[in-house]
Amino acid sequence: MIIILFTLGLPAAVFGHGVEIDYQTTKAIEITATYDTGDPVSEGQVIIYAPDNPSTPWATGKCDEKGRFTFTPDPSKPGTWDVQVRKAGHGGMIHIPVGGDEVAAGGTGYTTPQIALMTASVIWGFIGTALFFSRRKG
Template sequence: MVETSPAVTFKSGFSSGDPIAYGEVLIYAPENTEVEFQNGRTDKNGVFSFLPDRAGIWKVEVDGGLGHKLMFDVEVAESDKNELATHEKEAPLQGSIEIRALLGISLIFNLCLAVTYLRARRKATAIK
């Protein structure tokens, strides 16, 4: 079973009907069949999802181990791509510059605290 709007979700299985649990997955974009667009593992039920960023024929490989490999193509239509682009515009997790600055300052402050703590601990150990 393959669904293509906007995420592509598939369930992989062996000929016996058992799912390819935790199988290695490689996803290749339409223009690049040498370097994978995404990789990962299926879940315990053999299910995997990915979000294509363009229309075209996507190559999917699922390696179940012990020489079992499933290879198939998924066609993503232009309308699916447009629907995906709409969802990307609505994504609320775009960090503002203020948040990034606060996170950077927090990181520096925490590193200074850690260095101070380690120096004090080392000094206390040397005195004993």
């Protein structure tokens, strides 16, 4: 009976004392996930991997409607934090350096002119291949 009472009492441990609250500022990371159409990955699931354990998620969460998600990495774990955003089997992963070689902002995508230039060069490659193999012999 004593044991049961003790167990029941634990979750609601309340102390009749004054409360002290400390604060300290920390560095948070905000990510924004968008599809290559520019639309946000609204409510995409976020999986965060700490540098010391790349196989087990350190934390999971969900983006807001605009594809944004904010988290505070553990400052005692410097290195590259991997953040994956996925929805319906689509998504991507970004590698964020924390501590040491930190950068203020970064991304994984390309700008529209870059994409246009790359597409044009690849298509020209295919057209060149077609022309090469369709040339008349002799």
